[in-house]
Each structure stands twice: as C-alpha cells, then as structure tokens.
Amino acid sequence: MSDTEQAPRGRATAEMVAARAKVSRVAVSRAFNPHTSLKPEKRELILKVAQELNYTPDRAARALVSGRSHLVGVIVPDVCSNWESQEIDALTTALQAEGFATLLFKTRTDYSMDEQLLAYMRGFNPDSVIAFVENVKPQTLARFLDRAVPIYVHYPLPGGGEEPEAEPLHDRLNVLQRDGIDQAVALLQGFGAKRIAYLSGADKSRANGARERTLRQVMADRGLAPPVVARGDFSYDAAYEATINLFRVGDGADAIFAANDVGAFGVLDALRHELKLRVPEDVKVIGFDDIAQSHWKSYNLTTVKFDLDERVRALVRLILRRLNNPDAPGFQETLNTRLVVRGTVG
Amino acid sequence: MSDTEQAPRGRATAEMVAARAKVSRVAVSRAFNPHTSLKPEKRELILKVAQELNYTPDRAARALVSGRSHLVGVIVPDVCSNWESQEIDALTTALQAEGFATLLFKTRTDYSMDEQLLAYMRGFNPDSVIAFVENVKPQTLARFLDRAVPIYVHYPLPGGGEEPEAEPLHDRLNVLQRDGIDQAVALLQGFGAKRIAYLSGADKSRANGARERTLRQVMADRGLAPPVVARGDFSYDAAYEATINLFRVGDGADAIFAANDVGAFGVLDALRHELKLRVPEDVKVIGFDDIAQSHWKSYNLTTVKFDLDERVRALVRLILRRLNNPDAPGFQETLNTRLVVRGTVG
DNA sequence: ACGGAAAGTGAAAACGTGTTCATTCTGAAT
DNA sequence: ATTCAGAATGAACACGTTTTCACTTTCCGT
Numbered sequence: 001m002s003d004t005e006q007a008p009r010g011r012a013t014a015e016m017v018a019a020r021a022k023v024s025r026v027a028v029s030r031a032f033n034p035h036t037s038l039k040p041e042k043r044e045l046i047l048k049v050a051q052e053l054n055y056t057p058d059r060a061a062r063a064l065v066s067g068r069s070h071l072v073g074v075i076v077p078d079v080c081s082n083w084e085s086q087e088i089d090a091l092t093t094a095l096q097a098e099g100f101a102t103l104l105f106k107t108r109t110d111y112s113m114d115e116q117l118l119a120y121m122r123g124f125n126p127d128s129v130i131a132f133v134e135n136v137k138p139q140t141l142a143r144f145l146d147r148a149v150p151i152y153v154h155y156p157l158p159g160g161g162e163e164p165e166a167e168p169l170h171d172r173l174n175v176l177q178r179d180g181i182d183q184a185v186a187l188l189q190g191f192g193a194k195r196i197a198y199l200s201g202a203d204k205s206r207a208n209g210a211r212e213r214t215l216r217q218v219m220a221d222r223g224l225a226p227p228v229v230a231r232g233d234f235s236y237d238a239a240y241e242a243t244i245n246l247f248r249v250g251d252g253a254d255a256i257f258a259a260n261d262v263g264a265f266g267v268l269d270a271l272r273h274e275l276k277l278r279v280p281e282d283v284k285v286i287g288f289d290d291i292a293q294s295h296w297k298s299y300n301l302t303t304v305k306f307d308l309d310e311r312v313r314a315l316v317r318l319i320l321r322r323l324n325n326p327d328a329p330g331f332q333e334t335l336n337t338r339l340v341v342r343g344t345v346g
Numbered sequence: 347m348s349d350t351e352q353a354p355r356g357r358a359t360a361e362m363v364a365a366r367a368k369v370s371r372v373a374v375s376r377a378f379n380p381h382t383s384l385k386p387e388k389r390e391l392i393l394k395v396a397q398e399l400n401y402t403p404d405r406a407a408r409a410l411v412s413g414r415s416h417l418v419g420v421i422v423p424d425v426c427s428n429w430e431s432q433e434i435d436a437l438t439t440a441l442q443a444e445g446f447a448t449l450l451f452k453t454r455t456d457y458s459m460d461e462q463l464l465a466y467m468r469g470f471n472p473d474s475v476i477a478f479v480e481n482v483k484p485q486t487l488a489r490f491l492d493r494a495v496p497i498y499v500h501y502p503l504p505g506g507g508e509e510p511e512a513e514p515l516h517d518r519l520n521v522l523q524r525d526g527i528d529q530a531v532a533l534l535q536g537f538g539a540k541r542i543a544y545l546s547g548a549d550k551s552r553a554n555g556a557r558e559r560t561l562r563q564v565m566a567d568r569g570l571a572p573p574v575v576a577r578g579d580f581s582y583d584a585a586y587e588a589t590i591n592l593f594r595v596g597d598g599a600d601a602i603f604a605a606n607d608v609g610a611f612g613v614l615d616a617l618r619h620e621l622k623l624r625v626p627e628d629v630k631v632i633g634f635d636d637i638a639q640s641h642w643k644s645y646n647l648t649t650v651k652f653d654l655d656e657r658v659r660a661l662v663r664l665i666l667r668r669l670n671n672p673d674a675p676g677f678q679e680t681l682n683t684r685l686v687v688r689g690t691v692g
Numbered sequence: 693a694c695g696g697a698a699a700g701t702g703a704a705a706a707c708g709t710g711t712t713c714a715t716t717c718t719g720a721a722t
Numbered sequence: 723a724t725t726c727a728g729a730a731t732g733a734a735c736a737c738g739t740t741t742t743c744a745c746t747t748t749c750c751g752t
Contacts, residue, residue, distance in 0.1 A: 011471075013707095013708060013709090014708065014709070015708080023731095023732095024732050024733085025708095025709090025732085026710090026711095026731075026732055026733085027730095027731075027732080029708095029709065029711090030710095030731095033710080036710095037728090037729055037730055037731090038729095038730070038731090039729090042730090056465050056466075056468045056469045057469060057708085057709065057710095058471060058708055058709065059469045059470050059471065060405075060407075060409040060410050060415060060470075060707090060709090061406075061410055061707070061708035061737090062708080062710070063406040063709090063737090064404075064406050064407055064410060064707090064708080064709070064710090064736090064737045064738065064739085065708085065709055065710045065711075065737045066710055066711085066737090067737085069406060071449075076435075080431075082428070082431070085428070085431035085434075085435075088431075088434075088450070089422075089426045089431075089452070092450045092451070093424070093452050096451065096452060096466075101449050101450070101451065101467075101470055102449070103417075103447050103448070103449055104434070104447070104448040104449075104450055105438070105442065106435070106438050106439050106442060119402050120442075122402045123402045123403060123404065124405050124406075124417075124447055125404060125405060125406055240643070265642065265644070268644070269642060269644050270643075272643075272644075273643040273644070293639075296582060296611065296615060297586070297615035297616075297618075297619040297620070298611070298615050298618075298619070298644040298645065299644065357738095359737095359738060359739090360738065360739070369701095369702095370701075370702050371702085371738095372701075372702055372703085372740090372741095373700095373701075373702080374739095375738095375739065375740060375741090376700095376701090376740095379740080383698090383699050383700055383701090384699095384700070384701085385699090385701095388700090403738085403739065403740095404737090404738055404739065405739095406737090407707090407737070407738035407739035407740085408739055408740070409707090409739090410706090410707045410709085410737090410739070411706065411707045411738090411739055411741070412739085412740055412741085413707085
C-alpha cells in the first residue's frame with residue numbers, strides 16, 4: 001500500500017484523496033462544497049488528506065458540470081490607462097474575495113476586433129463580462145446573453161436625459177455625470193471664467209460624447225456660451241498637443257474642462273511648461289475621474305469624482321445578483337458624481 | 347426537422363453543429379484544430395454552420411482532456427502601481443496574440459496570503475504562472491511545478507554577482523541592474539554629487555534588497571561613501587514623506603536615487619512643493635523602471651530603463667518554450683538595464 | 693488495373709468534477 | 723421496541739471536448 005504514496009505525478013485528483021482517506025470520491029466532492037451533508041469528522045479528515053496531497057478541485061471540471069466557471073471577463077481598451085488600471089485592480093480584489101478570478105482581454109477602441117475578440121473570450125466561458133461601451137458594440141455583445149452577462153459602464157442613457165431605462169437588454173451601471181459637471185461649471189463661473197474650453201476624449205467614444213453633451217447642456221442652462229472644443233483622445237500626449245494648439249493656433253481659453261484626469265495632466269503640463277502660463281491664475285483646469293495620481297502635488301487637480309470603490313461595489317453587486325437570478329430582466333445600478341476641489345481652480 | 351432549429355437555448359455545442367451540418371461530432375472537433383486531417387470542403391462547411399450557431403469550443407472541456415487551459419496566471423501585489431499596470435497591459439496583449447488569456451490575482455507583499463492564494467489560483471489550472479519574488483515565496487511556489495510553470499521576474503541572483511544560475515528550479519527572468527545603476531551613479535558623480543541618498547522600496551522586498559545592494563557596490567567601486575537610506579515602500583506617498591523627513595530631520599542630500607519611478611515622483615514633488623528646492627539645481631533625482639509617466643513634463647525623470655517590450659517578449663518566449671518542452675530543466679532569460687537621461691540631473 | 697501508403701472517418705474512451713437518486717444509517721418521538 | 727423523518731452515503735450519470743484506434747476511402751506510381 002505504501003508504494004502508492006510515491007511520486008504523486010501531476011495534480012492530485014479527488015480519486016486519490018478518496019483512496020487515501022478511505023472514503024468515496026463523492027465524499028471528497030462534498031467535503032469541498034459547503035452546503036452538502038457530510039459527517040463533520042469525515043469532512044475534516046478529507047480536508048486534512050487533501051492538504052497533504054496538495055489537492056484542490058479542478059475548476060475546469062467543476063465548470064463543465066456546474067455551468068459556473070467563476071471567471072469574470074473584463075474587456076479593456078488598447079490604450080489602457082490609469083483609469084482602467086485602477087478599475088481592474090480594485091475589481092480583481094473584490095472579485096477574488098467572492099471566489100471569482102479576473103480574466104483580462106484587450107480590444108481596440110475603434111470596434112475593429114469586436115466579433116473576433118468576443119468569440120475568443122466566449123471560449124473561456126466567463127460567468128459574467130464587464131465591458132465598456134467604449135470598447136464593444138452593444139449589438140455584438142448581445143449574442144453573449146446565453147450565459148455571460150455583460151455589464152456596461154458609462155452607458156449613455158437614451159433621450160438625452162439621465163433617467164435609467166425601463167427594461168434594459170443587459171445589466172448596466174449608469175453614471176449620472178450631470179451633478180459633478182454642473183458643480184464644476186458653477187465653480188468656474190464663480191471665478192469669472194468666460195471662455196471655457198472642452199478637451200475631448202477619443203472621437204468615437206460614447207463616454208466622451210455623453211460627457212460633452214452634458215457639459216454643453218449644463219453651460220447652456222447657466223447662460224454660458226458653448227465651449228470651444230480641443231480634440232484629444234484621453235491620452236496625455238494628445239492632450240498636451242491639443243492644448244498647445246488651442247493657444248498657439250486658436251484663441252486660447254481661461255478655463256479648460258478635460259474629459260478625463262490623464263488628459264488634464266497633459267493640459268496642465270502644456271500650459272505650465274510649454275506655454276508658460278500659470279494655473280490657476282491664468283487658466284483654470286478641471287478633470288474627470290479622480291484617479292489616484294490626481295492628488296499628486298505636481299498636479300493637485302480639481303476634478304469630478306467618479307468614485308472607484310463605490311463603482312466596484314456596484315459592479316460586484318450586479319454580477320452576484322445576476323448569478324442568483326439568471327433569468328431576471330436587466331438590472332441597473334446608478335452612481336452619481338461630485339466635484340473634488342483641489343488646486344487647479346482658484 | 348425544422349422544429350429543432352427553434353430557440354437554441356444556452357450555448358451551442360459541438361453536437362448541435364454536427365447535427366446541423368450532417369457530420370459526426372468528431373469532425374466538428376477536428377474542424378477547429380488545425381493539424382488534423384479533414385476534407386477541406388467539410389471543414390469549411392462545419393465552420394460556416396458553427397458561425398451560424400455562434401459556436402465556439404468550450405475551453406473548460408478542452409482543458410479537461412488536453413491538459414492545457416491556455417490561462418496564464420499573473421500575481422500582482424495589493425499596492426498595484428503603474429509599473430505592474432503597464433506590465434499586465436503589455437503582457438495581456440502579447441499573450442492574447444498567442445491564444446492565451448491573462449488571469450489576474452492580487453496578493454499581499456508581506457507574504458501573508460501566500461498559501462491560500464496559491465491554492466486558490468491552482469484551482470484554475472493555469473498553464474503558467476508569472477510571479478514576482480516580491481509577492482510569493484519561492485518555496486511556496488515550488489508546489490506548483492506539477493502542471494503550471496512559475497516564472498520569476500526580478501529574481502535576485504545568488505552570490506551577490508549577476509551571473510545566471512546554472513540550473514534554476516523554475517523558469518526565470520533575470521535582470522542585470524548593474525549597468526543601469528552604474529551609469530546613473532557615474533552621471534551623478536560627473537555632476538559632482540557628494541551625498542547620494544537611496545529612497546528604498548518596501549522593507550521586505552527582494553527587488554529592493556537587490557537594488558540597494560547593487561547601488562552600494564557600484565558606489566564603493568567608484569570610491570563613493572555609502573548612501574544614506576530613506577525608507578519608502580515603492581509608493582508615491584511614502585516617498586513624499588520620507589523625503590521631507592530626510593531633509594527636515596536628517597541631513598539632506600544633493601542627489602537621490604529612488605528604487606522606482608513612482609517613488610521618484612514623490613521625491614520630486616516633496617523637494618519642489620514642500621521643501622522649495624530646485625531640481626536639478628539643488629538636488630538631482632534618478633528613478634528606476636522608466637514607466638510611461640516618467641516622460642510627463644512635470645517630472646521629466648532621468649531613470650534607469652528596464653525595457654517593457656523587451657521584458658514582455660522574454661516572458662512570452664519563456665512561456666511558449668516551456669509549453670513545448672514540459673520536462674526541460676529551468677529556462678532563463680536575462681535582460682539588461684540602461685540609463686535614460688532626462689531633466690532631473692544636470 | 694493493381695498495390696500500397698496516406699488521408700479521411702466515426703465509435704468509444706478519457707478528462708475530473710457536481711448532481712441525482714435510491715439506499716442505508718442515525719436519533720428522537722411514540 | 724417501533725416508527726419515521728432526516729441525515730449520510732455511494733453508484734451511476736452528465737458536462738463538452740480531445741484523443742486513440744480501428745476502419746474505409748482516396749490517391750499515386752508502376
């Protein structure tokens with residue numbers, strides 16, 4: 001009998017644990033599943049033997065029969081920046097605590113590999129998919145409704161307004177941008193800003209579209225002239241160039257609202273280091289997101305906060321709710337935004 | 347017969363595709379595996395039908411029988427920063443091109459959840475694991491040799507020297523820090539720096555230990571007094587505080603070498619915004635990594651480059667080589683570092 | 693036209709687990 | 723002691739694929 005103990009080649013299997021603990025293989029399975037009936041001392045013995053053999057149930061096999069892979073697919077754009085990093089980071093921590101693992105995929109923001117990527121991802125059988133409207137076309141994602149539940153972040157709400165949809169096709173995380181942007185504009189207006197420019201995100205981006213639309217509306221409501229638009233793409237470098245262009249070729253501005261924080265950093269550096277302008281004395285700057293870098297002293301950015309922790313909690317809530325109610329209609333969560341005042345307006 | 351075409355509930359399976367294409371289920375499997383013999387027109391038909399049914403082979407089932415999950419586990423620390431983000435980003439892109447997906451796990455840098463995390467990850471059956479000596483203890487990782495092949499990055503080479511090991515236990519990516527650090531010290535020495543400080547990374551970090559040891563040796567070789575050490579933990583905030591402390595409580599320095607770029611940013615901001623010192627006139631600063639943010643104009647950091655693309659290519663090479671030679675002894679790749687001169691020394 | 697090698701084919705086995713179901717065991721109430 | 727509900731148990735099946743193994747067909751050179 002002791003010869004079976006030598007050289008446990010490859011991974012240990014439930015069968016091996018069962019043999020060693022003198023129980024049936026089914027008992028081993030039960031020992032690892034909480035809500036099954038198994039005599040306590042037996043479970044204890046099995047777990048002890050399992051640890052000796054360094055055994056863990058194979059999740060691929062488990063997924064095959066239970067239909068749950070415990071994988072959550074996350075699709076991020078090729079120009080993956082700080083915002084996405086922090087999202088992935090916090091999400092992974094939260095999902096891990098719930099017994100899930102994060103499966104990462106990169107895609108183009110121009111939708112060019114939509115179908116190919118989704119077919120690829122599909123093969124891994126994620127229980128849920130978190131996609132951003134930036135990265136995947138809604139109609140392409142629709143095919144995944146069989147098992148995985150896509151969740152959209154920043155879904156542009158219909159009707160121009162910001163009311164959640166009555167019966168959305170997918171689970172959704174909506175973001176109310178209006179409050180935060182209104183506070184931002186109010187602050188600029190309070191400091192007497194007359195010529196407000198908008199440093200945009202990527203051209204085809206829906207989040208950018210929604211943000212610009214909201215800004216225009218808010219400014220109009222406050223009796224301000226429409227913003228001048230400088231074209232960026234959410235990146236530091238594009239923002240840097242666009243800002244220089246705005247002042248060298250265009251007419252400049254006395255305040256710039258950037259589509260995201262990283263873009264705002266590019267704006268700030270261009271203003272200070274290239275154009276030799278002072279912030280906030282000559283030009284005021286406001287960003288969007290409130291990423292970790294925004295409190296760094298070189299930037300100390302006033303920005304519209306889209307709370308990371310709150311966002312991740314909402315996403316995890318959506319995922320778990322969906323797994324417990326596979327056939328329920330689309331769930332929705334809605335988060336608000338608010339201004340965080342630091343040193344770039346004043 | 348047409349009634350079978352209604353409501354393809356859930357995912358399509360190979361059986362369904364086979365039935366619809368009037369072929370055997372085995373033929374469907376072959377159609378999706380390149381190096382199998384199947385009449386071309388038959389394969390074409392199957393693929394067409396598969397597309398109609400939106401079918402993709404289930405990777406869980408495939409993994410079960412083939413023993414390849416096509417998952418690569420990546421373990422990152424809880425204080426996941428820009429360096430790790432950029433690593434994950436580039437790695438995911440590269441692995442995706444080779445048919446793999448990135449599986450993300452977070453861990454503590456203090457090794458506290460070593461075993462638990464690894465047991466957890468183990469269940470997902472990754473074909474390979476990329477870990478940093480920062481995050482996982484080598485002896486704990488050793489248990490994973492059954493299937494997954496761990497790859498260490500930043501493995502501190504034995505003997506204080508920098509020669510690769512003869513027969514490493516795991517596959518390894520070694521980093522020669524000496525050249526880059528020597529160039530950094532030479533540059534500082536050339537500008538007449540006398541009191542060089544080292545802003546450390548986390549206390550228990552091996553990468554930090556190796557970096558500090560190399561710095562000491564290089565400085566000694568050049569006839570310089572040992573560096574003053576300011577304790578950081580790779581984060582911006584800790585670096586910021588440590589720098590203030592170094593000047594307010596300690597004796598200051600005329601040059602600071604930081605364990606990583608993010609730390610260097612904290613150093614720079616503390617010097618400029620809190621201590622009102624000029625860089626590089628009053629104090630010179632050099633970082634380590636050359637992350638994307640280092641060329642941002644507010645920092646414009648002179649730093650030791652540890653090339654990202656080169657690193658990722660080496661990692662992917664290691665993974666593929668291992669999968670093709672499962673029983674070969676440990677492979678090694680070794681990368682060098684070099685100084686990138688920007689504006690914080692001069 | 694013939695032989696033989698190569699390519700094409702499908703039935704059956706295998707992968708490691710969770711789940712169903714019928715059976716046995718336990719313990720408390722009668 | 724008897725009964726009965728519920729816990730505990732294990733045999734058999736299911737999950738969707740790849741792989742093995744015989745078997746049949748095709749192709750090419752003589």
